[in-house]
Amino acid sequence: MFHTLMRYVVVLVSFCALPLLPTMQAAADTTVISIYSARAPALLQPMLDAYTAKTGVDFNVLYLPDGMAQRLEAEGAATPADIVLTADIIRMAEMDALNIFAALDSPILNANIPAKWRDDDLRWFGLSARxxxxxxxxxxxxxxxxxxxxxxxxxxxxxxxxxxxxxxxxxxxxxxxxxxxxxxxxxxxxxxxxxxxxxxxxxxxxxxxxxxxxxxxxxxxxxxxxxxxxxxxxxxxxxxxxxxxxxxxxxxxxxxxxxxxxxxVNITTAAMLATSDKYDAVVAFLEWLTGAEGQNIYSGINYEYPINPQVTPSAELRSWGAFxxxxxxxxxxxxxxxxxxxxxxxxxx
Ligand SMILES: [Fe+2]
CATH class of the missing domain: 3.40.190.10 (Periplasmic binding protein-like II)
Incomplete structure (x- = not known):
């Protein structure tokens, strides 16, 4: 009886495994997104680790606390960077002036981020506030x-x-x-x-x-x-x-x-290089960062305010008072x- 049942289960599983195959491949994503980050490693790594665990997407990160705009200008179209991250708006504006970013037209990003905290031309986006x-x-x-x-x-x-x-x-x-x-x-x-x-x-x-x-x-x-x-x-x-x-x-x-x-208030920001060929992967990553899961890491681990008004700040942040x-x-x-x-x-x- 048991063996008959097991054989039935095995047959059923192998039958089901075929249509599932494409989904399983998608879960083991081999995409690698290259980041130039002005943010300190400790304030970025928790998000990257969580996103890799969830999607399989991996990251190459170059930490550039200073001189990122100059470097991007020198590299031009040869830059390996897909995304840049800054810890303030001024450095993002300096880079935006170089006209090197792609517009990202995502209804999810537009819903997650209030208009005052993203570029009118959709070339840069706020991720967290302080x-x-x-x-x-x-x-x-x-x-x-x-x-x-x-x-x-x-x-x-x-x-x-x-x-x-x-x-x-x-x-x-x-x-x-x-x-x-x-x-x-x-x-x-x-x-x-x-x-x-x-x-x-x-x-x-x-x-x-x-x-x-x-x-x-x-x-x-x-x-x-x-x-x-x-x-x-x-x-x-x-x-x-x-x-x-x-x-x-x-x-x-x-x-x-x-x-x-x-x-x-100042914001941390992200933008995608126009030379990147990873539009879909970058948009999905930024949508996740500005959605509930990403924002809860900013709030809970980094002690930053969510940029997304739908996400409640952590208890620690709330204990400092509302403003x-x-x-x-x-x-x-x-x-x-x-x-x-x-x-x-x-x-x-
Ligand atoms: Fe800082």
Whole structure:
């Protein structure tokens, strides 16, 4: 009885296996997508691993924290890159100006990404968002902040912060984008006046990355700094370097300009090279990154805000508080980046 049944099962399985064959081949996809990434490996690899596990699509990644636009310009049509990824809008705009990207016409991408966070001509797309907020010393400014001494970016130019602010170099794209948003909203004159006041309040010459500013607050060197939100999460849960947990514990985040234009936000972006022959594979990958699965990795592992409004931020992100984001179209930031850089050079930020 059992053997008869087994023979029946075997016959059934081999019969069914034939029509299934094409599906099984599709699952073992041999596509390899080449990426030039300005994003740090640790902030990209979790997405790539998850996508490879799901689809079989593999990736070649070249990490280029600087000089990607120059490299692409030099390589021209010979570039092996299919996709570029940046950690900010300004560097994407620099590359877009080279006219090297293909338009990706995908209803799914258009639905996943709000119009203000993708190119009008569909040549670049936002993947995740981060707010550049004030981190303040819990020990030394908690009460002052509650009293309303720091609610706007503009407040950091006030003389009450003299000698109390630490900062990354102004010309870093994160700060340049922030200042470009002030130029867009208030004009170059007001932005220059603010930057002058801000630099006057610095406790030391601009130096180090965002985490170094929080470390300086922890050690008592200064009381406030501007940082991207995901660094707070990465420090707070840092198992490799538990010292960073103490840095994060010494500050809290203040979302700025909530009564006015909203908190300045920057985005990470992707674009496909016009020379790539992997249109379908690239579009499918970007659709996945901006869909629920990809966005949950950005939110849960990278501590970045989902770009897709249908995806709820992780519990950790929600615990930092809700905020209103600046609604300025993101290309306005790129448009004002040069003006911002001139101001930064002039005031010595
Ligand atoms: Fe960063």
């Amino acid at each position: 707010a550049r907020v004030a981190a303040v010393s819990k020990a030394r400014v908690g009460a002052r902040v509650e009293a309303g001494a720091l609610t706007r970016l503009e407040d950091l130019a006030d003389a009450k912060w003299r000698g109390r602010i630490c900062s990354r170099a102004g010309s870093h794209p994160y700060n340049r984008a922030l200042l470009a948003s002030v130029v867009a909203h208030a004009g170059a004159g007001a932005a220059a006046k603010w930057a002058e006041g801000f630099v006057k309040n610095l406790a030391r010459k601009p130096q180090g990355n965002d985490r170094a500013q929080v470390s300086a607050i922890h050690s008592g060197r200064c009381d406030v700094a501007l940082i991207n939100t995901y660094y707070y999460g990465l420090m707070r849960h840092n198992l490799q370097d538990p010292e960073q947990q103490k840095w994060a514990d010494s500050v809290r985040l203040v979302f700025l300009n909530q009564a006015g234009r909203g908190q300045h 209103e984001a600046d609604d300025l179209p993101i290309d306005e930031i790129a448009n004002n980046a040069e003006t911002a850089q001139r101001i930064i050079d002039r005031v010595g930020w």
